Amino acid sequence: MKTLKEKILSEGEVHEGNIxxxxxxxxxxxxxxxLKEIGREFYSRYKEDNINKILTIESSGIAIGSMVAQEFxxxxxxxKKSITKNIAGDIYLTPVESFTHGSTxxxxxxxxxxxxxxxxxxxDDFLANGNALNGLISIVKESGAELVGCGTVIEKGxxxxxxxxxxxxxxxxxxxxxxxxxxxSGEIVFRD
Amino acid sequence: MKTLKEKILSEGEVHEGNIxxxxxxxxxxxxxxxLKEIGREFYSRYKEDNINKILTIESSGIAIGSMVAQEFxxxxxxxKKSITKNIAGDIYLTPVESFTHGSTxxxxxxxxxxxxxxxxxxxDDFLANGNALNGLISIVKESGAELVGCGTVIEKGxxxxxxxxxxxxxxxxxxxxxxxxxxxSGEIVFRD
Numbered sequence: 001m002k003t004l005k006e007k008i009l010s011e012g013e014v015h016e017g018n019i020x021x022x023x024x025x026x027x028x029x030x031x032x033x034x035l036k037e038i039g040r041e042f043y044s045r046y047k048e049d050n051i052n053k054i055l056t057i058e059s060s061g062i063a064i065g066s067m068v069a070q071e072f073x074x075x076x077x078x079x080k081k082s083i084t085k086n087i088a089g090d091i092y093l094t095p096v097e098s099f100t101h102g103s104t105x106x107x108x109x110x111x112x113x114x115x116x117x118x119x120x121x122x123x124d125d126f127l128a129n130g131n132a133l134n135g136l137i138s139i140v141k142e143s144g145a146e147l148v149g150c151g152t153v154i155e156k157g158x159x160x161x162x163x164x165x166x167x168x169x170x171x172x173x174x175x176x177x178x179x180x181x182x183x184x185s186g187e188i189v190f191r192d
Numbered sequence: 193m194k195t196l197k198e199k200i201l202s203e204g205e206v207h208e209g210n211i212x213x214x215x216x217x218x219x220x221x222x223x224x225x226x227l228k229e230i231g232r233e234f235y236s237r238y239k240e241d242n243i244n245k246i247l248t249i250e251s252s253g254i255a256i257g258s259m260v261a262q263e264f265x266x267x268x269x270x271x272k273k274s275i276t277k278n279i280a281g282d283i284y285l286t287p288v289e290s291f292t293h294g295s296t297x298x299x300x301x302x303x304x305x306x307x308x309x310x311x312x313x314x315x316d317d318f319l320a321n322g323n324a325l326n327g328l329i330s331i332v333k334e335s336g337a338e339l340v341g342c343g344t345v346i347e348k349g350x351x352x353x354x355x356x357x358x359x360x361x362x363x364x365x366x367x368x369x370x371x372x373x374x375x376x377s378g379e380i381v382f383r384d
Contacts, residue, residue, distance in 0.1 A: 023302060023304075023305075024304070024305070028269065028270065028272065028301075028302055028305060029267050029268070029269045029302075029304075029305040030258065030261070030267060030268045030269070030270070031267055032258055032261040032262050032265075032266070032267060032268055033262075033265055035258070036262065058250065058251040059250040059251045059254060059270070059272075062251060062254040062255050062258070063254050063255070063257075063258045063268065063270075065255075066222065066224055066227070066254075066255045066258040066259065067258065067262075069222070069224040070224050070225075070228065070259075073224075073225055074224070075221050075222060075223055075224060076221070076222045076224055076255065077220065077221045077222070078220065078222070078251070078255075080220065080251075109220075110215060110220055110221075112215075112216070112221075113215075113216070113220060113221040
């Protein structure tokens with residue numbers, strides 16, 4: 001998506017430790033008119049697939065999920081991250097390792113909101129190692145819902161999570177795939 | 193807002209400890225077409241006020257904030273919650289007490305994204321004691337931005353936070369105000 005790549009080049013900041021900061025439009029301040037375009041782009045890629053539920057994970061997936069769900073006219077479910085295991089009710093729970101925080105957290109979805117009648121598109125802001133997506137995928141499978149595919153805004157291709165998923169046969173659509181980036185020069189190279 | 197009150201009556205569950213569960217459309221599964229109506233309602237109430245930024249707090253404010261920001265055609269900023277005080281960079285940070293979790297957390301907004309040129313509408317899903325809103329308001333004041341008002345979807349009127357803010361002169365628009373609710377009978381009474 002050309003406008004996204006331009007925005008990453010003009011507003012993104014490359015930091016040490018494979019961090020791309022896009023706080024000005026995606027993670028903290030959110031450029032909603034631009035996110036609407038992103039929602040439309042995912043819709044155009046998945047519109048033939050009878051999707052009836054969007055699944056994402058708190059927090060930074062929620063705004064994207066909202067704009068995508070709007071295009072499909074369907075509900076959004078956001079998975080919650082728990083620190084404690086002290087959760088009541090009938091839930092799907094899967095552990096996910098966080099590289100950013102160096103810890104493991106539980107990803108939770110209530111069983112009421114995901115089941116065998118659902119055709120699910122998973123969306124998120126970033127795809128790096130793929131741990132969060134893998135956690136969401138395992139919840140979709142456990143629920144009996146049909147996983148149609150994944151949509152991520154920025155994929156850090158060099159971290160390999162996206163390609164591993166594709167090898168497993170999961171459809172992954174990323175709107176910008178970064179092949180390499182350099183925190184010293186600030187250079188960002190996209191995959192074509 | 194009539195459709196909201198109907199939805200609370202048909203889908204909301206009253207639990208002990210003043211808890212109203214609206215997980216099916218507002219907090220976990222999100223009814224995006226309905227949230228679009230909510231966005232339009234806030235727009236109709238604040239459209240004369242030259243708002244150029246929507247501020248909310250993660251996580252459950254983000255979907256609402258996105259739909260409101262869409263109506264105003266402006267950016268959304270979501271405040272982040274920190275557990276530790278170990279945060280880098282130029283930030284506004286204010287402590288907020290959580291009644292739900294019985295702890296204090298930091299509410300954080302990067303200084304880049306809020307300043308004296310902003311006319312801010314704060315939005316959130318719930319207003320109970322008003323602690324989260326008070327935290328966001330103090331950040332808006334510290335930033336030099338103009339606080340135009342607050343918009344909350346559901347106000348638990350009996351917990352008093354909304355009326356305290358109104359007494360201080362803050363404009364607070366809540367789309368449904370609950371006067372009382374009963375966890376045994378499940379009864380919910382709205383303020384007129």
